Amino acid sequence: MSDLPPQANRVLVVEDDPHLAAGVVENLRAEGYETHSVTDGRQALDWLGAEHVGLIVLDVMLPEVDGFTVCRTLRAQGNNTPVLFLTARGDPADRVRGLEAGGDDYLAKPFHLQEFLLRVRAILRRWDCIGALPPPRRPRYCTSAVMRWISGPSGPAPGTA
């Protein structure tokens, strides 16, 4: 993996509905986030193979590869970028599936804009805690950096890759 710094300000929006994608992207930009948008799961995985973001806003019912599979694939690849599921499937069983697939948060459509923006901010705030720290040896993922911070500079290397 490359030594790119964490892109705490960057959000990938994976949504196949162009109106919704445009609305989400415009609002995230208005909040000062840098965004990139793709319309299916395969594109998301391809793009994330080369790029780094602080958060992925992921729809579930996507063409090609569905959102749950995208998230599971990322986790299997050792990519721990936070994932916020944004989907029409809002019943508890689906939420559990999403969180089990490795999602960090779950928001059912239709959703409230402010709640969405606050959740995004809450997830990305974790990057701020790393800002004041000396650069971690493997700086790519927030969770591994936090683990290192907890275990101290001479602590054992966490298992995340």
Added chain:
Amino acid sequence: MKATRVFQLTALALVVVAAVQVGWWLFDQRTNAMERVQAERILYSRQVGAAQVMLESGVSAERVRQLLPGVAVAGSKATLSPTVDEMLLNEAHRRINQYAWEGAFFLLALAVCIGVIARALKAEAKVIQEQDNFLALVSHQFKTPLASLQLSLETMALRTLSPDQARTLIDRMLSDLGRMEAMVTQILESVRLERGRVDLRREPLDLSGAVTRVVAQFEERARKDNITITADIARGLYVLTDPLALDVVVRNLLENAIAAISPVGGGTIAFVARRTESEIELAVRDSGVGFRPADGVRLFEKFTRLHPGGGSSYYGTGLGLFIVRRLMQLAGGRVSAHSEGVGQGARFVLTWPVAPAEPS
């Protein structure tokens, strides 16, 4: 629904138990028949023993034959008459045969019952599965434009927008409302078609006139999307169908073609009709995004929306082509979709049987 299922399962269990019982009865009767032959043989062997004693004590062979007709006397030796042995075996076979036929008939009847009940259970499970899928898809289809509407409205409430930005959001909202309205219409239409609750008229209709009317309604939209629509249909081609159904079919195919062209920023749609020996064919060719040849059949299934990168419409409800196929089936015709692949455009072909009595 649940009570019916319990009843069906109970009936199935009873029928299976009955089948097992019949099987056991069959086996038991066979054993019984063999045992009876055996018992009668023992009785006859006692008669043979008695005959032998009689012969040895000086009773004449003639007298022995008279008293014990089942015994054959050869010189001073008594044996079982071969006719009796044959009779015993025949009797056993007759009984076994009778039980086998009766049992087989009962088993067959029970197997048919099991088959019927199992089929009903399977069909019911399929219906429930389809209903669940339908509900999941419908809710997804509605929640997406709803979410988009809410997002646009909340954006307007939360932010200070320039007139241009506001205009974009209003257009987006109007389009979302249009999507929802189209969806309601199409869902109702598809449910009606699926349940067979349609009363289609059958009258000879001029294909050229029908296509021209629909195309005229789309002219402005086509111009805006940089799409050229041409219709090369000779007058005098008549198809036997319902006027409204024909209108819906052509309209849905045209909308599908426009949606396929939108992502590539413009193109052409061509209607071409021809008459073969027994059929009338109307082909709609578009220069849009096309689809993988393997998806040609899946396109007509409910809620199939192929990705713009590999198929058709962004905004489609996934019901338009399903409705087209159903209406064509009801009109005694068919529809097929063809594409060389993604980016190669697509061709949809409607085929009707030639109207038997074309008006002059």
